[in-house]
Amino acid sequence: xxxxxxxxxxxxxxxxxxxxxxxxGITGAGIxxxxxxxxxxxLLVEQRDFAWGSSSRSxxxxxxxxxxxxxxxxxxxxxxxxxxxxxxxxxxxxxxxxGMMMAIYKGKWLDRLIVRAALLTYDIMSRKFRRxxxxxxxxxxxxxxxxxxxxxxxxxFYESLTDDARLVLRILQQxxxxxxxxxxxxxxxxxxxxSGMVCGVALEDRVTGDKLDVHARQVVNATGAWADILxxxxxxxxxxxxxxxxxxxxxxxxxxxxxxxxIVMTHPRxxxxxxxxxxxxxxxxxxTDIDHTADLDIEAACTxxxxxxxxxxxxxxxxxxxxxxxxxxxxxxxVRPVVGSGKKDPSSESRDHVVWLEDGLLxxxxxxxxxxxxxxxxxxxxxxPLLGRLPDLDKKQRIFPPVKDIAPVPADLKPExxxxxxxxxxxxxxxxxxxxxxxxxxxxxxxxxxxxELRYAAQNEAVVHLEDLMLRRTRIALLxxxxxxxxxPQIRAICQPLLGWDDEKWRREEQDYLETWQRFYGVR
Ligand SMILES: Cc1cc2nc3c(=O)[nH]c(=O)nc-3n(C[C@H](O)[C@H](O)[C@H](O)COP(=O)(O)OP(=O)(O)OC[C@H]3O[C@@H](n4cnc5c(N)ncnc54)[C@H](O)[C@@H]3O)c2cc1C
Numbered sequence: 428x429x430x431x432x433x434x435x436x437x438x439x440x441x442x443x444x445x446x447x448x449x450x451x452g453i454t455g456a457g458i459x460x461x462x463x464x465x466x467x468x469x470l471l472v473e474q475r476d477f478a479w480g481s482s483s484r485s486x487x488x489x490x491x492x493x494x495x496x497x498x499x500x501x502x503x504x505x506x507x508x509x510x511x512x513x514x515x516x517x518x519x520x521x522x523x524x525x526g527m528m529m530a531i532y533k534g535k536w537l538d539r540l541i542v543r544a545a546l547l548t549y550d551i552m553s554r555k556f557r558r559x560x561x562x563x564x565x566x567x568x569x570x571x572x573x574x575x576x577x578x579x580x581x582x583x584f585y586e587s588l589t590d591d592a593r594l595v596l597r598i599l600q601q602x603x604x605x606x607x608x609x610x611x612x613x614x615x616x617x618x619x620x621x622s623g624m625v626c627g628v629a630l631e632d633r634v635t636g637d638k639l640d641v642h643a644r645q646v647v648n649a650t651g652a653w654a655d656i657l658x659x660x661x662x663x664x665x666x667x668x669x670x671x672x673x674x675x676x677x678x679x680x681x682x683x684x685x686x687x688x689x690i691v692m693t694h695p696r697x698x699x700x701x702x703x704x705x706x707x708x709x710x711x712x713x714x715t716d717i718d719h720t721a722d723l724d725i726e727a728a729c730t731x732x733x734x735x736x737x738x739x740x741x742x743x744x745x746x747x748x749x750x751x752x753x754x755x756x757x758x759x760x761x762v763r764p765v766v767g768s769g770k771k772d773p774s775s776e777s778r779d780h781v782v783w784l785e786d787g788l789l790x791x792x793x794x795x796x797x798x799x800x801x802x803x804x805x806x807x808x809x810x811x812p813l814l815g816r817l818p819d820l821d822k823k824q825r826i827f828p829p830v831k832d833i834a835p836v837p838a839d840l841k842p843e844x845x846x847x848x849x850x851x852x853x854x855x856x857x858x859x860x861x862x863x864x865x866x867x868x869x870x871x872x873x874x875x876x877x878x879x880e881l882r883y884a885a886q887n888e889a890v891v892h893l894e895d896l897m898l899r900r901t902r903i904a905l906l907x908x909x910x911x912x913x914x915x916p917q918i919r920a921i922c923q924p925l926l927g928w929d930d931e932k933w934r935r936e937e938q939d940y941l942e943t944w945q946r947f948y949g950v951r
Contacts, residue, residue: 428600428609428889435610436632439641444470445814447628447641449615449657450649452482453591454791456598457799458647458806460826463607465817470641471607472630474614476895477599480651482796483592483899484761486676486713487706489514489522489797490586491552494700495778496545503779507797508552515587517827520850521597525588526688530566530744533577546584559583570686572748588706591796592899593851596888600853601827612891618646618660618788625661625787634891645813647806648790651764653723661786669792670767670776675729675760676713677737678905683754684710684745692744699774701740707875709756709906712737716774719762728947729758755950757905764792782809800826833857840868847875859883871914876901881918885925893936894943896922910944
């Protein structure tokens, strides 16, 4: 990724842009990738860090979405299943197939019938018949402590698991290698207009405070839950269309909640499905789905009520494990960009994406992590009147070229680690390994991350603040107690010289990071 901000801003000023994308989440990254490969000169700007919005706070599933099928949204499920299958093929090591167990309890014959029908439809859509029924005994050994009373069986089906922030970075990396520019901590503060039509953006570099105007043939508003804010700059538009919905997750140690696969658990009160699943050496549970009325510029956090709700589900389904607040390692919360239709139950609002063209501003919002490529292609179709005809918008091309073999693989690196690195960094996995100093090909205790990944990120991945490194380049903040505070001296030894920060800057960054962690990622 581009590192040198001075050089980036010099280029932003002197080059002519076809497309400016506002928002560095999965939607913006996907559009950038699909635009750049069609020779559209593209600039992406993100007000905080890449993936800072909901794209680093999702349930980490690249999935078809059984829930959407149940709601009758067959096309969304079909597209999601098809995208899931493509991503599993293209991104081994970053998007990996993943078993999910549905616990079936006695007496719920209608539920059982519906679930079986849904799973069959799923298999038909993916043309893979991988369902399996597990006995109560098998369920109990796979999910120690699971509620066995009235348990009839478990139904296993497959989805895929990812690291959402790394997925965004991988897409951005690919788009930048092919000529696009993406810059973080750069906010759009206004829209430029000619004869009432949007023709560019007013930018503020949030590192230096510098301001500049950038013209473009098309401006895309890919700001997710923030979409209405940018839309409010467009003359004719003053109606709010977004319904930001907060979703929270909790992270536990795998010793306290040992599960080898994901289990889907219906909440005893709300009857909404929740999950417990292994992730990056820890175990995660989620999620909630409630109206988020707070200021979107203040980071979302899991409230005490949400923590209670999530714990209640775990305690109900794992009654013997005595899980309490003390067992929570970290929490995180994101705001779903959902288009509101006034439905009473937030969970029944559609999760499909929308594309709106208003006075030259193209807003692309809603949707899911899973369907980012389809969203991008739809956005570019709508941009053709201003960008000109773009080739192959109906053809699904590979997002990522195949990754070359790593040679030579150091003897102490296990094949699964190489696989993981190639998924996350593509051909750059070679650089991660080659740059490692003695001992840095070992994992940071309690995580799947190598010390060498920190070195690589500090050197190559546009880290502006310590939280970028801890929360999104790596997920240390979510995986280690107190946000990995105990590891900071070792992290500093590797990263401070590479980031060019003096001792005072490191001290401030550390303080800011720990405060952010306490406020938004700790336990309430
Ligand atoms: C709890 C939860 C669980 C989810 N689980 C899943 C899942 O398992 N699978 C799945 O497929 N999907 C899931 N989703 C949905 C998915 O995460 C979102 O649909 C997706 O991340 C939206 O991406 P986006 O790029 O549109 O928005 P975002 O990722 O929010 O990106 C928008 C970006 O725009 C930036 N921005 C805003 N205003 C400005 C400005 N003025 N200037 C510059 N930048 C600006 C923001 O800082 C933000 O980073 C989940 C979502 C949540 C919240």
